Amino acid sequence: MSAVRRVEPPCDCAAKDGASDPTVIFENKYEFCGYNLKIARFINANLGFSAYVWEAGVALCRYFEKQNASFTGKTVIELGSGTGIVGILTTLLGGEVTMTDKPNTLKQIENNVSINIPSACRHRINVQALTWGEDHARFPTNYDFILGSDIVYSSVSYPALVETLCHLAKQGATIYLSSELRKMNGSPYFHDELLPQHFNCQRSAALAGCLRPPTPLTDGRAHGADPSTTPPGEPGLLEGLIRSPGTLQAALLIGSASPPRALEDAKYPDRDMIGCSSL
Template structure:
């Protein structure tokens, strides 16, 4: 066998592991190297830190929480450990590793077992998440904005769950890296009542709180 191929393959498939400490627990996140959803991104870490430090401001206990673009699941794990009833969503390919990380870090530790579901931004929302039964207190999104061609679908998804009268609060954390991230933020501010909650200059991460414009 060609050794260079073997080396390439094993590097591609090697699973990384990252550990964190939030909400009184060590959290181990299994990563993989092949997709955007395979690493823990800075927005997730920043929002976990924010939720842990601001539990009086964002009370997650017994609250219904939906995460979109959950990736490796760190943020959903922390929301679960803080007492929320979490549904973590992402593209179908991402779900096996997401489920693995949620299960290993919340089993026997969280009040509610987190759920995992496929949610592709802007696709079949009415079919898969019919209203009004799918109402969430919080919608979480971390580092879902980077140069990709689904930004309008992402905004529509945010608006679908965070709609007038729903009482849903959107918490969105993102590393602002590109011009397109700034333009998305401007659109976001036009479509929602948005408030900048925190700006972390070292990490270049901004955290927004948003509700529907009535």
């Protein structure tokens, strides 16, 4: 992965609204499944953690790469898209993708869509605001796949997230959740106790094998980490790629009412991904 930093002056419309600060944008380059992705991150746009590429998202992209995944002809919705890296790759792999996040994050996602998705494929991608537990009912219930990477991070949001997942998967969907388990926010409880009340699911340590170890610097940061943009207490793996205090070990494949099915992990004996079904 390589990275560049650029600063854009405020546009005329922003100046009229009283916003005079230039936009600081970091661009990170990745390669998955033969596609070169350029992911822009709006650093000073008050996006919080949405302005970072989290390792759970990168791991999910590498999982799709190792599985030779294809989403051709499939409908997909991504929750908490952030920078959009997972949803963009899923679109390039053939999916009809709806990417969602809070309203203030949509501009960043739309920017990355415009950079990475060819115009001939734009009709297969849609960016919308979605607030869990509030306006999820306006979305369909017949998606083939639901994606989420590092969206299990705040215990306050767990009931709303479960309510949203149950609605979106009502007619049967396979859910891919790539998560870091952190005791401090109760994410193990979410995966081990809360989700099983609604879905038959099993946790896997498989995604950890989809990460490439960083080269540490003498101060403990990874090579390429940008200390000015790394959240306090969140040591960077690489510039824009953040490892939070936890263990990346949850990959939940939550299916429909059909029997659980393995997802061809026999090709990867070190993996233990298991399909699951809803109750």
